Amino acid sequence: MVQVVICITFRSLVKADFYGHLMDRANVAAQLYLEADEISADSLSHVRERYLQPLPQEVIRLYDDRNAASFIKDKDQFWPGSVINAVRRKKQMEFARGNRQTVGIYYNDNQGNFVILASAVDAAGSARIRDLVEIMAILLISVTAGLFMISRWFAQKTLEPLDKVISQMGTVRAGNLSLRVDEGRGKDEITTLAHNFNRLLEHLENAFELQQTFVVNASHELRTPITTIIGEIEIALSKLRAAPEYEEVLQSVLGDAERLNETITSLLELANVDMYYTQPALKPVAIDELIWELNDYWAEKAGKNLFNVNVLHLPADPEKLQVPANKALLTIALNNIIGNAFKFSGNKPVRCDLYADEKCIIIKITDTGIGIAADEVGEIFASFYRGSNVGGYNGNGIGLYVTGKIIKLFNGLINVESTAGRGTTVIIQFNP
Numbered sequence: 529m530v531q532v533v534i535c536i537t538f539r540s541l542v543k544a545d546f547y548g549h550l551m552d553r554a555n556v557a558a559q560l561y562l563e564a565d566e567i568s569a570d571s572l573s574h575v576r577e578r579y580l581q582p583l584p585q586e587v588i589r590l591y592d593d594r595n596a597a598s599f600i601k602d603k604d605q606f607w608p609g610s611v612i613n614a615v616r617r618k619k620q621m622e623f624a625r626g627n628r629q630t631v632g633i634y635y636n637d638n639q640g641n642f643v644i645l646a647s648a649v650d651a652a653g654s655a656r657i658r659d660l661v662e663i664m665a666i667l668l669i670s671v672t673a674g675l676f677m678i679s680r681w682f683a684q685k686t687l688e689p690l691d692k693v694i695s696q697m698g699t700v701r702a703g704n705l706s707l708r709v710d711e712g713r714g715k716d717e718i719t720t721l722a723h724n725f726n727r728l729l730e731h732l733e734n735a736f737e738l739q740q741t742f743v744v745n746a747s748h749e750l751r752t753p754i755t756t757i758i759g760e761i762e763i764a765l766s767k768l769r770a771a772p773e774y775e776e777v778l779q780s781v782l783g784d785a786e787r788l789n790e791t792i793t794s795l796l797e798l799a800n801v802d803m804y805y806t807q808p809a810l811k812p813v814a815i816d817e818l819i820w821e822l823n824d825y826w827a828e829k830a831g832k833n834l835f836n837v838n839v840l841h842l843p844a845d846p847e848k849l850q851v852p853a854n855k856a857l858l859t860i861a862l863n864n865i866i867g868n869a870f871k872f873s874g875n876k877p878v879r880c881d882l883y884a885d886e887k888c889i890i891i892k893i894t895d896t897g898i899g900i901a902a903d904e905v906g907e908i909f910a911s912f913y914r915g916s917n918v919g920g921y922n923g924n925g926i927g928l929y930v931t932g933k934i935i936k937l938f939n940g941l942i943n944v945e946s947t948a949g950r951g952t953t954v955i956i957q958f959n960p
Contacts, residue, residue: 535661542653547622549583551629554646557588558635583648591643598642606946607645615643627654689718731937753788757781786922807903810938812850813858815889815958816842819882822862826878830870833877840883843944849884851958853938861934864927865893865954871921873897873951891956900946908944917948 568578571725580726587606591596607630615621615632622631693709708729711722764777819837826835843849851858857959869878873895881892898917900908907913909932912925935942 535657535664539657539883542650542657543624546648546650546653547631548630550629550646550648552647553583553586553588554631554644557590557646558633558637558642558644580946584651586646586648588644588646591645595643601765606647608766611645612643615645616641631881635717636934638658690721693718693722693725753784757784757788760784810852811855813853813855814846814850815884815891816849816882818855818858818862819891820879822859822866823880826866826870829897830875834870834875835866836877838879838881840881841885842882843885845886848886848960849889850887851938851940851960857936861931862891862893862956864931865956869895869897869952869954870928871897871923872918886958889958889960892953893956894951894953896951899948899950899952900944902946905944905946909942 589600589606591607591612592598595612597605611632616634619634620632620748622629624630628647628649632643632645632782635642635644697709700785708726709722709725711719713719760780761778764774769777816839823835823837866878866880870876874897876896879892879894881890881894883890883892900915901917904915908915908928910925911929913929914923914925932942938958941957943955943957944952945955
């Protein structure tokens with residue numbers, strides 16, 4: 529478009545310049561033929577041809593009041609009377625027919641009133657316009673080709689990270705959900721896409737792990753106590769026994785039934801977590817309100833003054849205490865930690881510290897129980913893992929595994945500080 533405008537503008541300037549040259553020729557002709565009265569017409573023609581370089585196909589005519597050619601012979605009457613009269617009316621006129629340009633002036637002289645017409649073909653101007661069009665065409669083709677190559681190169685470089693991400697996505701299968709695509713170090717849309725895809729993989733991996741944990745735990749933890757109960761009852765029924773023996777069998781069955789009940793409760797909790805985990809309905813959860821609800825729950829379950837809440841600091845804006853989460857899942861996670869604190873401390877008091885400011889929310893749950901060995905702290909969030917010092921306590925190694933998954937799901941951080949024989953502190957941090 530710019531090149532078209534340039535060509536049109538250049539053509540107009542060339543045309544206007546040539547009209548200027550023709551007007552100069554007409555004025556020179558007026559001076560030569562009308563002002564130089566004592567010079568003969570033949571001499572004037574000789575002077576004009578000698579000192580004025582002729583233009584291509586140049587024609588100059590002077591017409592008197594009768595529209596007859598004067599000074600310069602015109603056998604064929606180059607311009608008709610209508611054109612001569614038009615110049616006489618307008619006093620000055622410019623027009624073009626084909627590639628020939630013409631100017632006409634009305635000149636008043638003591639010899640009479642004359643119309644002077646000068647016409648020629650601007651061959652040089654036409655050649656310059658053709659050259660300009662050719663140059664513009666070559667430039668357009670060159671620039672277009674250059675822009676195409678540069679654009680293609682930039683597109684390849686721009687899409688190279690996306691192609692890399694797509695290639696890495698293509699390697700993900702159900703059996704290797706632990707893979708992650710390279711997010712790079714940029715802050716563009718491709719990085720955001722890779723980050724969101726990695727979060728999706730993380731959710732899928734966690735969901736698969738929860739399902740696998742449920743299946744493995746259900747097949748193992750349910751079968752063992754049921755088999756034990758059946759065996760004990762069959763032995764008891766194999767012959768008549770004394771009342772103390774039956775009582776002993778019933779006590780054993782009761783213990784197995786309690787362990788079975790605890791396992792079923794854990795499995796139902798795990799199934800509940802699995803359901804919420806795959807479709808987490810995130811809503812603002814007020815952490816301070818949730819902590820006080822847990823305080824009421826454990827005061828009733830464990831006893832008054834055993835679960836002690838200490839509010840260390842709260843922000844002025846209540847919204848800073850809200851975390852986008854699923855309240856049911858968050859309740860399960862905190863209850864698992866508090867339940868372990870009571871279980872492994874022999875139902876001794878448990879302290880919960882709440883600190884919140886404009887940037888973060890920190891929850892610390894501390895007990896004075898048996899603690900965790902230093903080399904085992906990093907393993908406690910693995911599925912089915914139980915510490916070396918918990919042999920006398922009921923459990924199946926699911927609770928903290930589920931807790932870690934839930935806290936991570938809501939973009940929280942969970943850490944454990946513990947000393948064997950002195951107690952444990954679980955630290956949960958959210959940065960809403």
